């Protein structure tokens with residue numbers, strides 16, 4: 206397991222450049238992840254690797270190609286000090302786990318990192334770092350395996366106006 | 371405790387008091403999909419077991435990012451969406467109308483008090499029309515296509531009050547670039563930004579769209595200008611809605627309040643590679659530029675071209691700079707054409723393209739080579755956004771773009787007589 210460390214404000218153009226947006230295949234997208242930004246990523250990333258980033262990870266464009274490419278590359282967990290809103294939700298929807306840890310900055314490449322979501326913390330080199338809880342409705346999606354799986358069995362959803370009809 | 375305009379919109383939709391922080395499954399009045407995010411949304415709709423979309427009349431479909439199709443993949447994606455539209459009875463604007471956000475607004479698809487979603491981050495632009503509008507990803511869109519509703523966490527609101535009158539050659543883009551520099555790229559994450567004050571009231575729809583469009587550049591979920599007579603005048607004719615009052619209560623609670631006086635604001639330029647790196651134009655004046663782009667959903671309207679043309683006058687653009695001009699929609703194109711401005715731009719040496727996103731996101735044409743510098747009226751200057759990751763993009767207003775195009779270097783538009 207390798208830690209890929211990134212800084213603040215990693216945008217979705219950096220994760221997946223605009224010229225590849227007519228591609229949807231996760232594995233093909235993965236070959237272009239961070240192209241021109243960090244070329245060794247696509248070459249060396251292995252299933253189970255973890256991305257650790259600073260503030261506002263995934264800002265900018267709403268392109269779901271970004272989390273899909275990272276998932277296609279074998280990433281399942283991204284730990285960041287904070288996430289941009291659309292990316293956070295897209296990640297959950299495609300089954301990638303975004304973990305908010307305010308102390309993510311203290312993690313360095315080469316560290317061993319374990320995520321204990323039930324305990325609500327990370328274990329980094331034996332040390333415990335707290336993580337922010339995942340909102341309840343998102344947790345439902347995560348435990349279903351993604352939004353597609355969540356929606357699959359449903360014919361209707363309980364819209365907020367329902368009780369007034 | 372009073373309510374913010376955003377809380378009021380959700381409360382109206384849900385027929386009960388809804389407060390910031392709550393998560394609600396709210397009905398969606400309109401959902402916009404385009405050629406980049408649409409195919410995946412449709413795929414997700416099917417994967418979710420979708421057969422018929424919830425309501426075809428509440429879906430806006432068009433192609434703008436890679437048009438006319440610039441690759442086989444793009445052509446296939448567009449054909450896939452066309453077929454879906456036919457199958458589901460969705461009206462498809464196809465490649466005819468222009469950039470998604472401009473078209474959604476001018477077709478009257480976003481009215482005050484409505485909840486609008488778009489599979490594109492700059493959907494927040496429709497807040498200029500008094501709607502709550504937010505950008506989402508393709509899987510969320512697939513869900514909304516199926517159910518006609520989506521989960522929302524009702525956001526807190528940052529209220530930005532702008533007062534005063536802009537000096538000549540300074541305008542809405544300069545204001546929003548300076549606000550982005552203050553709030554920062556993530557300063558408004560998960561929140562809405564409400565724009566009020568006499569500067570905003572004095573703006574037409576075009577300027578308000580420029581401001582709301584860039585709310586996402588601060589991480590915001592939505593930007594909104596509470597509707598006034600300008601908003602209602604705009605929506606009248608397209609939609610038959612009786613105007614109603616919609617603004618934040620005096621005792622509403624805001625997560626933050628910011629005040630701006632635009633009287634002494636200078637033209638702003640955002641330096642590479644982040645939108646929140648705005649500085650006074652004087653700090654970067656003299657920087658040589660290879661390409662100028664005037665267009666995009668941020669600044670591709672008639673008002674923007676009128677401002678650029680006024681700065682240009684009878685001059686020509688520099689031989690060392692490529693100037694690309696793209697109206698954001700067919701309607702804006704026609705207005706600009708009829709006012710004689712297209713001819714003026716072409717005479718000056720600009721390349722005028724048909725309505726589309728163009729070089730804004732580096733997907734179709736107008737890409738930058740390594741080491742090249744572009745000055746753009748669009749909304750993002752991330753590394754690689756317009757081509758090579760070794761190119762640089764500066765962001766500015768149409769006036770600054772035109773002035774700089776004349777001299778081939780970043781130029782203070784106030785210095786061009």
Ligand code: SF4
Pocket residue numbers: 434435469470471490492666667668726727730731748749
């Ligand atoms: S003009 Fe640019 S920002 Fe606007 S929708 Fe097109 S690509 Fe996105």
